[in-house]
Amino acid sequence: xxxxxxxxxxxxxxxxxxxxxxxxxxxxxxxxxxxxxxxxxxxxxxxxxxxxxxxxxxxxxxxxxxxxxxxxxxxxxxxxxxxxxxxxxxxxxxxxxxxxxxxxxxxxxxxxxxxxxxxxxxxxxxxxxxxxxxxxxxxxxxxxxxxxxxxxxxxxxxxxxxxxxxxxx
Amino acid sequence: xxxxxxxxxxxxxxxxxxxxxxxxxxxxxxxxxxxxxxxxxxxxxxxxxxxxxxxxxxxxxxxxxxxxxxxxxxxxxxxxxxxxxxxxxxxxxxxxxxxxxxxxxxxxxxxxxxxxxxxxxxxxxxxxxxxxxxxxxxxxxxxxxxxxxxxxxxxxxxxxxxxxxxxxxxxxxxxxxxxxxxxxxxxxxxxxxxxxxxxxxxxxxxxxxxxxxxxxxxxxxxxxxxxxxxxxxxxxxxxxxxxxxxxxxxxxxxxxxxxxx
Numbered sequence: 001x002x003x004x005x006x007x008x009x010x011x012x013x014x015x016x017x018x019x020x021x022x023x024x025x026x027x028x029x030x031x032x033x034x035x036x037x038x039x040x041x042x043x044x045x046x047x048x049x050x051x052x053x054x055x056x057x058x059x060x061x062x063x064x065x066x067x068x069x070x071x072x073x074x075x076x077x078x079x080x081x082x083x084x085x086x087x088x089x090x091x092x093x094x095x096x097x098x099x100x101x102x103x104x105x106x107x108x109x110x111x112x113x114x115x116x117x118x119x120x121x122x123x124x125x126x127x128x129x130x131x132x133x134x135x136x137x138x139x140x141x142x143x144x145x146x147x148x149x150x151x152x153x154x155x156x157x158x159x160x161x162x163x164x165x166x167x168x169x
Numbered sequence: 170x171x172x173x174x175x176x177x178x179x180x181x182x183x184x185x186x187x188x189x190x191x192x193x194x195x196x197x198x199x200x201x202x203x204x205x206x207x208x209x210x211x212x213x214x215x216x217x218x219x220x221x222x223x224x225x226x227x228x229x230x231x232x233x234x235x236x237x238x239x240x241x242x243x244x245x246x247x248x249x250x251x252x253x254x255x256x257x258x259x260x261x262x263x264x265x266x267x268x269x270x271x272x273x274x275x276x277x278x279x280x281x282x283x284x285x286x287x288x289x290x291x292x293x294x295x296x297x298x299x300x301x302x303x304x305x306x307x308x309x310x311x312x313x314x315x316x317x318x319x320x321x322x323x324x325x326x327x328x329x330x331x332x333x334x335x336x337x338x339x340x341x342x343x344x345x346x347x348x349x350x351x352x353x354x355x356x357x358x359x360x361x362x363x364x365x366x367x368x369x370x371x372x373x374x375x376x377x378x379x380x381x382x383x384x385x386x387x388x389x390x391x392x393x394x395x396x397x398x399x400x401x402x403x404x405x406x407x408x409x410x411x412x413x414x415x416x417x418x419x420x421x422x423x424x425x426x427x428x429x430x
Contacts, residue, residue: 145222153224
């Protein structure tokens with residue numbers, strides 16, 4: 001036979017339970033108690049003021065998104081567009097330089113003009129687009145400049161008309 | 170004549186191929202790092218664009234100020250055409266490009282930490298092209314000295330057939346080590362931008378030392394042009410590291426420190 005368990009030691013004797021609200025036994029005595037208040041009471045509206053209109057979704061709605069200034073897809077498309085332009089202008093420059101060389105003209109001048117034209121398209125056109133307010137145009141402007149940089153880095157300048165060997169025709 | 174590899178009818182410049190691979194690898198690491206840090210946003214795109222544009226222009230324009238005697242330097246147009254493809258010029262141009270692009274775009278956040286591991290890996294790959302096509306280094310009697318083809322440009326040691334320091338392999342080893350160390354440091358340094366500062370400082374020290382075995386021309390007091398460029402840079406970087414150390418930038422973030430029981 002076992003004896004039934006008695007009440008646990010940490011249970012206060014009857015009559016000593018702390019009240020649900022109001023001053024607690026662990027609070028310092030002799031000073032005004034902390035306000036525990038009624039949690040269900042709504043905040044009162046000062047008389048004479050119109051009721052405050054909270055924004056839609058408050059307080060759990062998503063934060064406002066920052067304004068989009070650049071189209072990232074256009075930054076990616078820009079280098080491909082520049083590479084296509086570069087191919088066409090470079091090819092035309094090669095043909096023209098060959099014709100100029102055989103005709104007694106200066107191939108270097110033709111290739112130099114092509115290099116200037118390509119840089120103008122990338123940086124001139126790109127800068128103009130950057131001043132636009134359209135995110136699409138801004139993204140494309142950055143993309144054109146990135147295209148010039150990538151083609152210049154990857155081909156050591158061959159396709160941008162700034163390759164030394166190209167000028168040694 | 171630059172070294173070429175032939176893939177059927179297509180000829181590919183070896184140096185250019187590895188530059189392309191290096192830039193591609195750097196872009197991939199940059200994107201992965203931006204995703205990991207939750208920084209796939211307009212500022213990162215603008216910073217990457219600024220780095221690419223500034224780096225490409227910087228590499229070209231380094232030759233413009235090659236000589237202290239300005240009459241010996243090429244004109245701006247000539248430098249634009251025959252740029253020297255300098256890595257140091259590219260790094261400086263990329264740094265300035267990021268600053269200018271962010272200033273124009275009105276972005277204030279730090280982006281250097283996104284670039285640090287990307288640049289290290291990209292340069293490790295790009296230097297393979299240098300190793301295969303350029304003068305490897307100064308003559309040496311060390312057992313790991315290498316020989317290079319006699320038609321390598323600007324390489325008297327290649328013509329003489331002597332063994333030379335594989336200086337580009339030293340740099341590849343440094344960049345791969347730096348890449349691994351940066352990945353290890355990533356969660357340990359919480360201060361934004363400090364990974365990049367540490368990488369640049371480490372590379373500046375390494376580059377200054379490795380120049381003693383590179384095949385670059387010495388211009389004054391047996392130091393090369395990159396070393397003269399690096400001397401003041403090292404002073405600035407040393408001051409910056411000291412400042413960061415005093416300010417506690419390189420201490421572990423509190424959340425990773427163990428609390429004794």
